[in-house]
Amino acid sequence: MALNGSLHKAPLGGKKTGPNPTDRGKGGVKRSLLTEARGIPVGLVLEGANRHDMKLTESTLRSLPPAAEAARDAQRAAGSEQGLCLDAGYDNAQVRDVVAELGYTAHIRPRGEEVQAKQAGQKARRWVVERTHSWLNCFRHLLIRRAKKPENYLAMLHFACARITWYNCLFG
Numbered sequence: 818m819a820l821n822g823s824l825h826k827a828p829l830g831g832k833k834t835g836p837n838p839t840d841r842g843k844g845g846v847k848r849s850l851l852t853e854a855r856g857i858p859v860g861l862v863l864e865g866a867n868r869h870d871m872k873l874t875e876s877t878l879r880s881l882p883p884a885a886e887a888a889r890d891a892q893r894a895a896g897s898e899q900g901l902c903l904d905a906g907y908d909n910a911q912v913r914d915v916v917a918e919l920g921y922t923a924h925i926r927p928r929g930e931e932v933q934a935k936q937a938g939q940k941a942r943r944w945v946v947e948r949t950h951s952w953l954n955c956f957r958h959l960l961i962r963r964a965k966k967p968e969n970y971l972a973m974l975h976f977a978c979a980r981i982t983w984y985n986c987l988f989g
Contacts, residue, residue: 818859818921819902819946820877822849822870823953831965835865846962848953848974849873851880856945856952857985858978859885863971870906875915893920900924902943952981 827834827846837845845866852858860880862873878901881889889899901921903912908925916923924942954960956977964970 818851818853818899819943820849820851820860820874820907821904821943821946821950822847822873822906823950824866825960825962827866827962829963829965831967833863833865833967834962835867837866840866846970847873848950849877850946850949850953851877852946852949854945855985856949857982858949858953861971861974861978863967863974871909871912874907874912875919878915878919878921889920898922902946904943949981953977 824837824839825846825848826837826840827844830844834844834846836842847864847866847868847870849862849864849870850858851860859882860877862877862880864873892899899921901916901923903916903923903925905925905927907923908927913923913925953974956973958973959970959977962970964973
């Protein structure tokens, strides 16, 4: 599993938007995405762009569908824990506690260590979530949030995630 957040413009505002720190304080939205090993999205949370990634960790991990939760709990009962790849933005004691409480083993590399540990031709362990964010950005309706209601934007995100899952199962 891999978890990461992504910032996007939201010029019309609405609920679950906030000042984007990377876009001169203009309105923005952050989507926090949890993917499995092949890049299939399994958890998704929306918040304002001014929320830090570490504050979205628990809600994103709890956004799993019931079938995925059952599989995780069965794996936990068997004695093995699920790995969770995170970037350096999640390197915090609070995040580690939440991740351990929910039955995951956190794999967080400190800043700069990932570049040193990477061998030639090898991709970062959390590249699948970055790729899935890129796939979601291919849907023009999602790149810039124009829906005022967060429910409408979230519905379109879930539709895009379903399409990515379907395509990945057919051709992946």
